Amino acid sequence: MPYWRLFYHITWATKNRRPLIDPTWESSLHAAIVAKAKALGAYVYAIGGIEDHIHLVVSIPTSVLISKFIGQVKGNSSHFVNHEIVLDYHFSWQNEYGIVSFGQKQLDRVVKYTKNQRQHHQNSTIMPFLEKNEG
Numbered sequence: 001m002p003y004w005r006l007f008y009h010i011t012w013a014t015k016n017r018r019p020l021i022d023p024t025w026e027s028s029l030h031a032a033i034v035a036k037a038k039a040l041g042a043y044v045y046a047i048g049g050i051e052d053h054i055h056l057v058v059s060i061p062t063s064v065l066i067s068k069f070i071g072q073v074k075g076n077s078s079h080f081v082n083h084e085i086v087l088d089y090h091f092s093w094q095n096e097y098g099i100v101s102f103g104q105k106q107l108d109r110v111v112k113y114t115k116n117q118r119q120h121h122q123n124s125t126i127m128p129f130l131e132k133n134e135g
Contacts, residue, residue: 002062007045009110010056011133012074012097019051025085030054032080036073040064045107048117053133055114057107070097098133 014020021029030047037044037058045057060069074093081091102110119125 004059004062005104006059006062007102007104007107007110008058008060008066009100009102009114010058010070010097011053011099012070013053013094013133014051015092015094017052017094020089020091021049021051021054023051025081028085029077029081032084033073033077036076037069040069040072042069046111046114048114050117055117057110057114066099070099094133096133 026049030049033054033056034044034047037056041061041064043059045059046055047057048055056073060066074097078092081087085091
């Protein structure tokens with residue numbers, strides 16, 4: 001088994017950045033995302049977000065293509081919302097995503113930032129490079 005220490009901060013948004021993620025089921029969505037990421041062999045350090053986007057801090061094994069990992073996590077989580085939460089609207093993610101790699105020395109800072117998304121957006125203390133999810 002190879003040794004790997006690769007740290008990623010991944011962000012993706014709801015379709016058209018609509019505020020579709022309701023706080024009443026947000027934790028269930030996060031749990032579904034974490035479960036799928038772990039099933040793919042990833043180690044999840046943190047998850048956070050607000051009504052229109054998600055932040056995920058993970059280490060992904062070298063045997064898993066990053067684009068496939070993100071596609072499977074997004075696909076599984078939208079399926080979960082549409083079939084388990086059962087809303088009166090169709091839930092979907094935008095096609096794009098943002099990903100930033102970083103070193104272990106920055107891990108605590110990125111985890112803290114991810115876990116405090118609501119506060120950062122309310123106080124306008126966001127880090128733009130960690131919020132970008134499209135070109």
